[in-house]
Amino acid sequence: MSLRVVRLALTAIAVLALAGCARFTAVDSFSTDNTVTQDLTVALTPDAAKQVGVDLSTLTAAALKSASAKAFPGIDPAKITINDYTEGDRKGVHIVARDLTFAEFNTAATAGSTAVANGLGTPMTVAREGDTYIVTFPADPKRDISQVPGGSSIGLISSSIDFSITLDFPGPVKSATAGQVNGKKVVLGLEDLLTPDAIVIKAQATPGIAWEPILRWLGIGGGAVVIVGGAALLIWQDKRKQRLNNLPSIAQAAQAPDEPAN
Structure with missing residues (x-):
């Protein structure tokens, strides 16, 4: 369910003047019993949607509910709440998927990554080893924009797009190869994901104090x-x-x- 950011970032280079044109925020809250709840908001202005090739008529609660099997494969529909989202000129959806097993989450994050908005998604997986949760964004050379003309402007783009993926764990974060660590949370920005390297985050799966x-x-x-x-x-x-x-x-x-x- 984490959406692909590459196409959005590359086309945003050409439409940098469209400040506030897009919003993508996801909060993944991990429990101690190997489940995760994701709170996801995706919204675009009509101009931004046109630039990235997204049909806003498909980015609605009604459209996603009718295609829930494709958008959220392997997930019990009763676990998913979808509502339309409007903020100024930005329109899209607010999705909450509750108490997903890791198998459900991984399947949806991989197979359904392009269903919410075609072209906007990068897969991620979560696993548990002992008392440690391991979240992995696989390596992907397609995410490397260092050689793309205008790629150096990604910092400015990041400030004009409301983008973040927050991973909230039961215990303190042990290590993270990207993102900002704050106790039990890791926040990934657009710049963090635009790397061809794998991103690996490890955190305690049991309650603990982030000392x-x-x-x-x-x-x-x-x-x-x-x-x-x-x-x-x-x-x-x-x-x-x-x-x-x-x-x-x-x-x-x-x-x-x-x-x-x-």
Whole structure:
């Protein structure tokens, strides 16, 4: 169900002025019992749809429901909710597929990757080894745009297209060859996927605390305490020295004449 991004990215180079022309956001939430729920939104403006060769009349809830067997092969239709999505000029669908087994997810992600919007999809698979979930985007030389004219503009394109794939795991992420890691989540942007290399993400399949960001912030907080505390100590010592320097010595106090009585 993760959609192919290559064609969209390459044609977007030619229509860079169409800021906000497309939205593709997917959130894959993994449970501890080998299931995943995907929340997916795909929407395009008419101009963008024309550029990438997508017929918006097929990108509707009614069209996808009537072709659910092709779009979501091997998945119980009762697990899938499809609604039309509209945001300004962008039109498309919002799909939620709940509690998919890994077999269902992998089949749909591979066989059905082009059914939602032809030409927009890259397959991905998920597996479990012990207490580790492994998500893999297979290597594909077709995703390499480094030699494509205009490919260097992909950073600008990414900022004009609302694109992200978020993988949310029960436990902390152990490793990721692409994307931004934040505790138990990995967020992949358009630039992350436009590589011919395989992308492999590993995360704990059982509940756990993502200590790395916590320790990082504790370290920052501890450093701030040391800096502020050290500065406060220096100020206190300086003030103390000033007070001591303004006081007369014991000998001076003994030699001073008595003040006349009133």
